[in-house]
Amino acid sequence: MLTQRELTRYFKRLRYGGRSAPARALDYVALRLILLVAAFLFFRLRMDTVHAAILALIALAAATLLLHAAREAAMARFVRAETLRIRRLLVCEQLPYLDPADFLLLCRRACGPGSPVALQRAEPVGADALLPLLRAATGPVSVCSSSGFTPAAEAFVRRAPHRAELIGPAALAAAAKENDPFWPGDEAVHAYIASQCARRAPLRVLVVQAAAGLRAGGAVKKYLLTAAVLLFASCLTRFALYYRMLAGLCITLAAVSVMLSRSSHAKRPD
Numbered sequence: 001m002l003t004q005r006e007l008t009r010y011f012k013r014l015r016y017g018g019r020s021a022p023a024r025a026l027d028y029v030a031l032r033l034i035l036l037v038a039a040f041l042f043f044r045l046r047m048d049t050v051h052a053a054i055l056a057l058i059a060l061a062a063a064t065l066l067l068h069a070a071r072e073a074a075m076a077r078f079v080r081a082e083t084l085r086i087r088r089l090l091v092c093e094q095l096p097y098l099d100p101a102d103f104l105l106l107c108r109r110a111c112g113p114g115s116p117v118a119l120q121r122a123e124p125v126g127a128d129a130l131l132p133l134l135r136a137a138t139g140p141v142s143v144c145s146s147s148g149f150t151p152a153a154e155a156f157v158r159r160a161p162h163r164a165e166l167i168g169p170a171a172l173a174a175a176a177k178e179n180d181p182f183w184p185g186d187e188a189v190h191a192y193i194a195s196q197c198a199r200r201a202p203l204r205v206l207v208v209q210a211a212a213g214l215r216a217g218g219a220v221k222k223y224l225l226t227a228a229v230l231l232f233a234s235c236l237t238r239f240a241l242y243y244r245m246l247a248g249l250c251i252t253l254a255a256v257s258v259m260l261s262r263s264s265h266a267k268r269p270d
Contacts, residue, residue, distance in 0.1 A: 002190045010193050015078050030253060031222060034246050036060045086192050088173040090184040095146035095169055096122050098182055107144040109175035110167050116142040124148045127156035134160045142167060223254035 002010075016024060039059045043052035095103065100120060107116040117133055119125050125145045130153050133143060140163040148168040157164040176183055227250035 001187060002194055006197070007190070007193065010197060011075070011079050011082060014082060015075060027222070027253075031226060032060060032064065034226060034250060035063060038246055083189060086189050087184045088170070088176065090188055090192060091173040091176045091182065092169040094182055094184075095172060096120060098146075102180070102182055103146065106172045106175050107142075107167070110144060110171045111142040111165070114140075114142060116144050116167070119143065119145045121145060121147050124150045125153055126150045127152045129153070130156060130164075134162070134164060137162050137164070140164070144172060145169075146172070220254045223250045226250045227254070 012021075036056055039056035040052055043055045043059075046052075047055075095106075098106075098120070100118075103120050104118050107118045110116075119129070124147050125143070127150070130143065130149075133141065134157070137160075142165040143157075144167040146169060149166050154166060157166060227247040231244065231247045
């Protein structure tokens, strides 16, 4: 079993697009310094320097607490979604080996009312395998495959005289429930994560796998959003030049983040 620290590192790598802890820390400090200066300039319009500095620090502390709470909630949602994705992926890998009764149960859940055709195969089902099933059908038919269908089979069913629904591994795994005997436990999830860490999978592969939630380039979006807010605020204050300089700094940091991200991706071995 992996330690909680190892799990946290793995999920953070996915959540933040593979960016290292020092890079995230740099973004953290840079954004808060920019917000602190912006808050100070805002309050300085209305009071003396000392009180403006105190209120700016209080505002920054409050904003930091709110951002931390929001970030923790977002991370918790991401971990739940990614863990569920891994469990379903493991179910997909088990489908050809399931007890036939369990496989048929999944097929019935995925299809809803009716009697689906359950094909527990090691390879994708082709058009030739579907032909006798579609010939014998007198109405709509649902066909489930443990290993999916070939492109030729998917094209073939579109020409069938009756409506035919093809249900592949992803839909079958989505029908699995936590109380099913084949539902992967924490040990299986940890083993999968450990294998990913040991293989040092390329970042782009991990990001694609984490489509449930992951958005790469989060730091760039934060910089650009901060720049937009500062540009808007520059229209409402006497310190327009300073606000625009800070906005320009944010845009510069966003550009640097993009270049560093591309550089790190190019250096990663496949």
